[in-house]
Amino acid sequence: MPSPATAGRLPDGVPLVLDATDVSVSFRGSAARWNTVVDSVGLGLERSQVTVLLGESGSGKTVFARTITGMAPRSARVGGSSLFDGVDLLDAPARDLRRLQGDRIGTVPQDPNSSLDPMRRIGGQIVETLLQHGKAPHRAAAKVRAIELLELVHIREPERVARCYPHEVSGGMRQRIAIAVAISCEPELIVADEPSSALDASVGVRVVQLLDDLRTRLGTAILFITHDIGIAALIASQPHDRVAVMLGGRVVELGFAHQVLRNPVHEYTRALIAAEPSADVPRGRLAVVPDDVRTRRDWGPLVDVEPGHAVASAARHEEVA
Amino acid sequence: MSTVLSAEGIVKRFGSFTALDGVSFRLERGHTLGIVGESGSGKSTLGRIVMRLLTPDAGTVRLGDQDLFGLDRRKLRIARRRIQLVPQDPRNALNPTMTVGESLRFQLQAQRVPRSEWTRRSGGLLEQVSLPRDYLHAYPHELSGGQAQRVAIARAIANDPEVLVCDEAVSALDKSVQAQVLNTFAELQSSLGVAMFFISHDLAVVEHLSDDVLVLNRGRTVESGPTRDVLGAPQDPYTRELLEARHSARPA
Numbered sequence: 001m002p003s004p005a006t007a008g009r010l011p012d013g014v015p016l017v018l019d020a021t022d023v024s025v026s027f028r029g030s031a032a033r034w035n036t037v038v039d040s041v042g043l044g045l046e047r048s049q050v051t052v053l054l055g056e057s058g059s060g061k062t063v064f065a066r067t068i069t070g071m072a073p074r075s076a077r078v079g080g081s082s083l084f085d086g087v088d089l090l091d092a093p094a095r096d097l098r099r100l101q102g103d104r105i106g107t108v109p110q111d112p113n114s115s116l117d118p119m120r121r122i123g124g125q126i127v128e129t130l131l132q133h134g135k136a137p138h139r140a141a142a143k144v145r146a147i148e149l150l151e152l153v154h155i156r157e158p159e160r161v162a163r164c165y166p167h168e169v170s171g172g173m174r175q176r177i178a179i180a181v182a183i184s185c186e187p188e189l190i191v192a193d194e195p196s197s198a199l200d201a202s203v204g205v206r207v208v209q210l211l212d213d214l215r216t217r218l219g220t221a222i223l224f225i226t227h228d229i230g231i232a233a234l235i236a237s238q239p240h241d242r243v244a245v246m247l248g249g250r251v252v253e254l255g256f257a258h259q260v261l262r263n264p265v266h267e268y269t270r271a272l273i274a275a276e277p278s279a280d281v282p283r284g285r286l287a288v289v290p291d292d293v294r295t296r297r298d299w300g301p302l303v304d305v306e307p308g309h310a311v312a313s314a315a316r317h318e319e320v321a
Numbered sequence: 322m323s324t325v326l327s328a329e330g331i332v333k334r335f336g337s338f339t340a341l342d343g344v345s346f347r348l349e350r351g352h353t354l355g356i357v358g359e360s361g362s363g364k365s366t367l368g369r370i371v372m373r374l375l376t377p378d379a380g381t382v383r384l385g386d387q388d389l390f391g392l393d394r395r396k397l398r399i400a401r402r403r404i405q406l407v408p409q410d411p412r413n414a415l416n417p418t419m420t421v422g423e424s425l426r427f428q429l430q431a432q433r434v435p436r437s438e439w440t441r442r443s444g445g446l447l448e449q450v451s452l453p454r455d456y457l458h459a460y461p462h463e464l465s466g467g468q469a470q471r472v473a474i475a476r477a478i479a480n481d482p483e484v485l486v487c488d489e490a491v492s493a494l495d496k497s498v499q500a501q502v503l504n505t506f507a508e509l510q511s512s513l514g515v516a517m518f519f520i521s522h523d524l525a526v527v528e529h530l531s532d533d534v535l536v537l538n539r540g541r542t543v544e545s546g547p548t549r550d551v552l553g554a555p556q557d558p559y560t561r562e563l564l565e566a567r568h569s570a571r572p573a
Contacts, residue, residue: 284507
């Protein structure tokens with residue numbers, strides 16, 4: 001019987017790309033009080049596996065993902081550890097982080113308009129990334145590689161697109177180009193923060209399928225942040241993919257995708273899935289997530305309910321301790 | 322059945338770009354018409370035209386039996402009370418310096434409701450959208466997204482409009498509060514008989530809430546009719562593409 005501290009963790013034998021343990025993040029609020037936005041969250045990311053962070057606005061999913069990859073906001077107070085190839089990203093020097101980020105850890109932003117430089121051609125931006133991280137011996141080789149990368153993310157006429165400025169291509173294409181930049185150095189880990197939310201549904205689905213395909217081909221670990229249960233089900237397509245449901249800075253349910261999305265145990269996850277609008281439900285009769293569940297913060301620690309599936313107990317903190 | 326809002330052959334161009342090209346629809350009393358399409362399909366432009374915030378280059382809009390674009394200023398001011406907007410982002414649509422009660426009274430005043438009724442009516446409006454009366458004293462920044470959207474709905478229904486134009490009215494909300502607001506819309510529709518012109522890119526929401534659907538693609542109607550028929554057995558390849566994007570993204 002595993003102890004609560006290890007509930008929901010992967011077996012010890014599994015080699016992890018990134019191992020975050022007991023990560024807490026707080027920000028200074030008014031009158032020197034610290035507000036905890038991420039509260040002792042642990043998560044292990046495995047090769048060619050997708051881990052979905054599912055949560056609503058304010059649940060701390062973005063802050064958590066940024067923190068464990070060494071990009072915590074400067075004003076944050078951070079605790080815990082996040083090991084990537086023996087380096088703790090939570091207190092590694094900036095020089096070490098710079099070497100890892102973009103090279104071995106790629107990031108796909110929510111809004112590709114703000115991550116691509118509007119004043120520079122698309123090809124040039126990919127070439128710069130390749131040269132910066134020493135992935136090409138010279139500019140001519142980097143140019144060839146940039147075209148290959150654009151082909152890899154299904155851009156038609158890559159030579160023409162490489163000469164375009166970001167504003168000359170569609171939003172879906174910009175997002176695929178941002179993915180091309182993220183994978184240009186063949187990272188071991190990609191963090192994708194709501195990469196499809198700003199796109200039309202059919203375009204977003206293609207972006208998600210592209211990421212899914214890349215991890216199969218390149219063996220990349222993907223940390224995928226979303227608020228959309230449908231998108232979560234789409235990206236977590238393999239049996240070993242996992243879903244972590246975040247609520248108020250804590251993981252309340254963690255398990256393999258089919259466990260969490262098909263047989264949810266935590267009352268918040270169940271209510272969230274039941275609240276999805278559907279034509280099968282009579283109008284005005286949609287299930288509602290009760291406010292006391294949505295705003296409750298004192299869930300108990302994660303406890304295993306079946307192998308690989310852990311749920312925060314409904315018991316209050318004090319009763320467990 | 323009586324038609325409360327209809328349009329015939331709407332064309333709208335912005336420079337050389339045609340945003341709407343011959344769009345027609347009919348909205349019956351107490352019914353919901355869902356307008357679906359991807360960004361750039363002309364959904365919001367159509368919403369602005371039926372509220373007479375934009376003038377079409379061709380075509381007519383009728384509010385009840387009146388030609389919306391044939392009204393003089395005085396008649397337009399009265400006609401506008403019958404059609405109200407529920408915005409996408411309620412926090413930007415509510416005046417941040419006014420309490421909820423002040424916002425509602427401002428609306429009642431604009432609707433020429435007698436001053437003696439303001440207090441009673443504004444409390445009643447909040448109850449209609451399932452908010453306690455205490456929220457009359459709250460400022461918009463003190464409300465959650467779902468609460469602010471319900472205040473925006475309360476304001477829109479202040480004087481029994483015939484039509485609510487909802488432009489992505491639940492898209493900015495978290496899934497857990499989206500269900501509450503959708504239930505509020507459904508309850509209001511059955512109690513007030515208000516018709517809804519419901520613009521959304523979310524097919525699941527439209528399928529749940531709409532009686533009829535109009536699918537727009539690049540300014541043209543590609544398909545329209547009862548929701549069950551259009552989304553159940555789509556005839557047009559574009560509608561099928563939209564549905565595929567959703568079905569593949571569903572759990573189960």
